[in-house]
Amino acid sequence: MSQTQIDLxxxxxxxxxxxGLQFGELVGTGGFKQVFRVEDANGTQLxxxxxxxxASSARTARxxxxxxxxxxxxxxxxLHIDQSTFAGVTFDYxxxxxxxxxxxxxxxxxxxALNREEVLVLGKPLISVLVHLYDLGLVHRDIKPDNIMYSxxxxxxxxVDFGIVxxxxxxxxxxxxxxxxxxxxxxxSPEQLNNAKGQTNWRSDQFSLGVMLxxxxxGVHPYQFPSDQPGDDMAGIERVVTRQTRSIxxxxxxxxxxxxxxxxxxxxxxxxxxxxxxxxxxAWAAQ
Amino acid sequence: xxxxxxxxNDYDSLLAEVSLLRYRGAILSPVNYTLDATIxxxxxxxxxxxxxxxxxxxxxxxxxRGDLPKWPHFPSDVDTADLTAPSWWSELVAKIVGVVSAxxxxxxxxxxxxxxxxxxxxxxxxxxxxxELIAAIGGRADVLQTVxxxxxxxxxxxxxxxxxxxxxxxxxxxxxxxxxxxxxxRREFSKTDELKGAMRLIRTLENSGVRVLVGFASSDLVLxxxxxxxxxxxxxxxxLRRFTPxxxxxxxxxxxxxxxxxxxxxxxxxxxxxxxxIRIRRIGGLSQVNQQNPFGRQILEIIDxxxxxxxxxxxxxxxxxWFADCEYRLSTNRSLSDQLVKTAQQIWERVSKEGIYMDExxxxxxxxxxxxxxxx
Numbered sequence: 001m002s003q004t005q006i007d008l009x010x011x012x013x014x015x016x017x018x019x020g021l022q023f024g025e026l027v028g029t030g031g032f033k034q035v036f037r038v039e040d041a042n043g044t045q046l047x048x049x050x051x052x053x054x055a056s057s058a059r060t061a062r063x064x065x066x067x068x069x070x071x072x073x074x075x076x077x078x079l080h081i082d083q084s085t086f087a088g089v090t091f092d093y094x095x096x097x098x099x100x101x102x103x104x105x106x107x108x109x110x111x112x113a114l115n116r117e118e119v120l121v122l123g124k125p126l127i128s129v130l131v132h133l134y135d136l137g138l139v140h141r142d143i144k145p146d147n148i149m150y151s152x153x154x155x156x157x158x159x160v161d162f163g164i165v166x167x168x169x170x171x172x173x174x175x176x177x178x179x180x181x182x183x184x185x186x187x188x189s190p191e192q193l194n195n196a197k198g199q200t201n202w203r204s205d206q207f208s209l210g211v212m213l214x215x216x217x218x219g220v221h222p223y224q225f226p227s228d229q230p231g232d233d234m235a236g237i238e239r240v241v242t243r244q245t246r247s248i249x250x251x252x253x254x255x256x257x258x259x260x261x262x263x264x265x266x267x268x269x270x271x272x273x274x275x276x277x278x279x280x281x282x283a284w285a286a287q
Numbered sequence: 288x289x290x291x292x293x294x295x296n297d298y299d300s301l302l303a304e305v306s307l308l309r310y311r312g313a314i315l316s317p318v319n320y321t322l323d324a325t326i327x328x329x330x331x332x333x334x335x336x337x338x339x340x341x342x343x344x345x346x347x348x349x350x351x352r353g354d355l356p357k358w359p360h361f362p363s364d365v366d367t368a369d370l371t372a373p374s375w376w377s378e379l380v381a382k383i384v385g386v387v388s389a390x391x392x393x394x395x396x397x398x399x400x401x402x403x404x405x406x407x408x409x410x411x412x413x414x415x416x417x418x419e420l421i422a423a424i425g426g427r428a429d430v431l432q433t434v435x436x437x438x439x440x441x442x443x444x445x446x447x448x449x450x451x452x453x454x455x456x457x458x459x460x461x462x463x464x465x466x467x468x469x470x471x472x473r474r475e476f477s478k479t480d481e482l483k484g485a486m487r488l489i490r491t492l493e494n495s496g497v498r499v500l501v502g503f504a505s506s507d508l509v510l511x512x513x514x515x516x517x518x519x520x521x522x523x524x525x526x527l528r529r530f531t532p533x534x535x536x537x538x539x540x541x542x543x544x545x546x547x548x549x550x551x552x553x554x555x556x557x558x559x560x561x562x563x564x565i566r567i568r569r570i571g572g573l574s575q576v577n578q579q580n581p582f583g584r585q586i587l588e589i590i591d592x593x594x595x596x597x598x599x600x601x602x603x604x605x606x607x608x609w610f611a612d613c614e615y616r617l618s619t620n621r622s623l624s625d626q627l628v629k630t631a632q633q634i635w636e637r638v639s640k641e642g643i644y645m646d647e648x649x650x651x652x653x654x655x656x657x658x659x660x661x662x663x
Contacts, residue, residue: 191452196407196449198407198408198410198411198453198456199449199452199453199456201456203452243445268448269445269448269449269451269452269491270452270455270456271448271451271452271455271491271492271494271495272448272491272494272495275455275495275496279496
């Protein structure tokens with residue numbers, strides 16, 4: 001157990017005591033935060049997210065601001081934010097709705113790939129999320145199976161973790177001299193991987209969603225070639241970075257499974273993807 | 288699918304030309320007239336299905352500005368201000384909205400400068416300014432995002448897609464595309480990679496649903512239409528290619544391109560002078576379409592009379608008629624561009640075999656080979 005985990009868990013215990021919450025368990029660990037399941041006095045389960053003191057205050061503020069503005073059934077609801085001081089250190093924390101259905105990533109590990117119908121069903125509300133974020137001028141920048149959680153009914157996917165959200169109306173936090181912008185490389189768009197901030201907009205989320213949905217269906221990255229070494233993710237990521245073409249197999253698969261939208265969604269240049277989320281939603285429904 | 292007049296000096300009479308009614312509108316350059324003169328001379332032509340587009344050119348860095356500084360939108364500090372400051376552009380946008388209201392134009396291009404470096408930041412700033420103008424206009428006029436692209440940059444792999452990605456990030460639905468190059472005024476673009484990049488830029492924008500109007504077009508219309516451009520604009524042939532190192536050829540200096548008359552010949556895809564026209568006609572090298580061109584017929588009658596009558600204004604009209612007619616044919620026949628270029632290459636070969644040398648030594652059809660490659 002790391003020092004950070006001890007610190008954050010201890011802080012979480014203290015927050016629970018202060019707020020009259022019952023501590024449950026650690027359910028997730030991110031780069032600069034930990035998430036705990038807690039329960040309020042009414043027995044409602046909540047997610048307590050405690051941020052490490054190493055977390056960027058600017059990013060935290062932006063995440064909180066973004067979640068406050070969002071109001072969508074498939075986006076995690078922010079219920080409360082505050083600070084708590086433990087052992088002389090002040091921690092930011094958030095209380096969000098608790099999603100007990102687990103992550104999409106876990107489901108894929110447990111049950112394997114999704115079939116076409118399941119991907120279609122999964123894609124629809126997530127595209128609706130992109131429409132909502134687009135209207136708010138927000139870019140999530142980290143759409144991936146581990147950031148899709150399910151509510152208790154196990155049916156509704158919910159996008160979580162707005163830790164690296166970009167607000168297009170605000171000054172960028174990411175420095176342009178950095179070679180790579182924030183995001184999970186496997187699912188990140190070429191513009192994120194090249195830190196091309198001017199091109200990082202909703203079409204970047206569209207790319208990540210396309211990669212994720214293809215991965216859900218076939219268990220591989222759209223830019224992966226059959227000749228790549230098994231488990232060698234870097235080859236595919238390198239092709240994304242350099243905006244190379246995708247394999248013939250990718251085109252064939254996307255068409256054969258009846259999800260041709262994935263071809264356009266994962267185009268290397270934003271200009272060649274769907275221009276607006278509404279266009280994507282229409283095309284997705286027409287498949 | 289349409290053509291626009293690229294207005295220049297003493298151009299307003301051409302707007303009323305009945306034989307040029309195929310023109311869908313006119314792009315108004317504020318260089319040649321004051322605001323009052325513009326309203327008096329031009330706006331009376333704005334009618335149903337005829338769109339006057341205001342292009343608030345800044346002509347920065349320095350160039351001949353004519354009446355431009357007299358316009359209310361033109362910033363007196365354009366040469367000294369920090370042109371990277373968003374507040375400077377916001378002020379300009381507000382003034383342009385005022386001009387749109389004062390003139391009653393139906394469309395306006397976003398302001399842009401010709402930069403020293405065509406960086407990503409430059410395109411991003413232009414996109415932000417265009418979005419600001421769209422918001423400020425509020426639907427009272429259509430806004431075209433001005434995109435000035437360097438031909439040499441477009442030759443770089445992926446640059447067209449990158450620019451198109453930035454341009455389409457905002458709310459733009461129309462683009463006013465101007466190609467800048469080191470070519471001399473009125474000379475044909477002739478670098479294959481640059482042409483391919485330019486065509487890729489048009490194609491990607493159009494494929495994403497953005498309607499592209501290529502400004503300052505000429506015979507290269509055949510390339511831009513093949514790439515899918517919705518519209519192209521042109522003017523009297525002497526006004527073309529403002530965005531070049533030299534706006535006018537040094538020997539001219541009268542602002543109108545000199546007194547020489549030109550005939551535009553589709554069979555050669557070239558502008559030719561009277562002596563060339565006579566020689567090409569003698570070998571049967573003129574295209575059928577140009578012989579049916581009403582202004583072309585008048586020019587040939589003048590030449591046949593042999594009295595040395597001047598026909599330069601008819602030459603403008605002959606070219607403008609061809610431009611609109613050709614655009615119409617290109618819009619309805621996808622393979623026509625290729626056919627026109629191949630035919631022109633054959634006719635140039637024949638001209639060479641016949642031992643005909645054009646009045647202008649550089650007028651040799653050498654651009655057609657790169658054009659063919661770009662189309663391929």
